[in-house]
Amino acid sequence: MKVKIALAVLIIAGIFFLSLGRILPERANRFVEISLTATDIARLARENNLDHWQLVQRLAALGVGSVVVAETTIAELESTGRLTSFFPPDIGRLKMLDLIEPGSPVNSASILTRDKSLAVQIKEVLEKRYSILSNLQIIGQRQPYYLLKFTEFFPEIRDLPVGADPAQVDFFHRAGLKVGLLLKNTGRPDCLPEILKNLDRVLPEKNEVFGWTTADHSRDIFLLGNFLLTNKILFCDFEFNSVAGRDYLLKNFPGVCLRSHLISASEYKSGLDFSQVARRIRRAIRERNVRLVLINLPERIPAELIFNWLRGLVRDISKDGFLVESARPAPFLSPGFLSLRKFFGFCLLLFGPFLGWYYGQKTGKISALSRYLLINFITLLVGILLGIVGTDIQFQQNITSLSGLKLATFGCFLGGIFWLFSFSEIKRWLSQPLIVGWLVALGLAGIVITYWLWRSGNTGIPLPGEIFVREWLENCFYVRPRFKEFLLGQPALFLGLVYNQKWLLLVGLVGQISVMNTFAHFHTPLWLSILRTLVGIFLGLGLGVVIQYGRKKLRK
Structure with missing residues (x-):
């Protein structure tokens, strides 16, 4: 007996110390960055x-x-x-009007500016990015002008992206702000030193990472990732946004990733208001490790309203335990053995909920409450172990995920049926004549199970009424417990242990499976999954006690 107790203590201590390897970096990375677009600021x-x-x-x-x-x-x-610019046909009209003197250095394909840094940037970007050659000359007597003369004229040259305006970048830097660039995927990546000079963030423009090509994307994106890593420039990885080349970049350069969330301008037209935006931002920061939030502002809004809303948002984020300042990259690397981790994680999902059941059934001499707590404690430990398996940036940035999540969920529930009921009981139940009531019950059960499987994992859209209840629970408990746990699985488990009812115990298995699914959300901080599970355990216990008390009152 002493050996078993010592082994149990050793296992618990081992899981606890291993979990710190994920919990401590997650808690340390509390820096959240709020970002706006230069276009919105100018319009405001x-x-x-x-x-x-x-x-x-x-x-x-x-x-x-x-x-x-x-x-x-x-x-x-x-x-x-x-x-x-002096390009055809404008240059021809200027010469006809004698606005360009004979012998002028300005030719039919040239650009004139007083900004030396701008002239150098345009020359280098056009040459390295698009192979458009030019010569840079200094002209002017009283004041120097910088003239770019192109060896040949390209009609599309006016509309080619040439990086950020250096004056605009300097303007925001002088205000103490970081500057990010929406980088278009055009041209070759040899121009990166000129495009990203003095910048702090890179954002993919539309749906492609710069450097992605169908021919040899790996080489070009490798150049981008290496440049970002060397120059400490962060790549903003927006969740729920499919970007070609993103997975390759983050797999090979996890240290440049900054998990980000976007509030787009189009969402205001669909009824999104500032209070909903604030709740969504706080939830993304707390539950999905988002560390940069890019907010597009609606049009024709008084500036004071924006100021007051930002002030309240910063206050609420600070109350949640985060610091509003420059964000840091994700703290996790990729330790390898990904296939082995996936296999081990699948096994934990499939068999984890049964471990608590097994020991809960063996310890029948203790009270139903003690067995309820023991079962949930064991499942919680296995869930934490699953969270440790997910300590990998490829899991946490949704580059990859556990395979067979819904299969494990269904297999575990099916295994619970054969665990609780003998073949003779199942055969006897199946041999009963079908009546309308049973058909209706089976139909409803099928709908519930289908919806449950659909909502398992990281997918599924919540119902409108569910969204309201979610927000109320978050306001009450900081983190929302899962409905399948505190409203269904956990109360059923407690009542099944009290009354020794197999059907209730089977429904109680849903709660244990849901606990494991909670820890399979690897993008959620591990400590938050633990807190969410504990809230669900005790809320479910409270509901079960209320139902037990109500049943006693009704029987009297």
């Missing part, structure tokens, strides 16, 4: 008649940590007066 200043510089400083003081800018083009730079 324009709509509210605010000074652009003062607005940016105000946003930085409220907690905004970074700004996302888009790649600019020669046409866009010309529209802002940053440069002047």
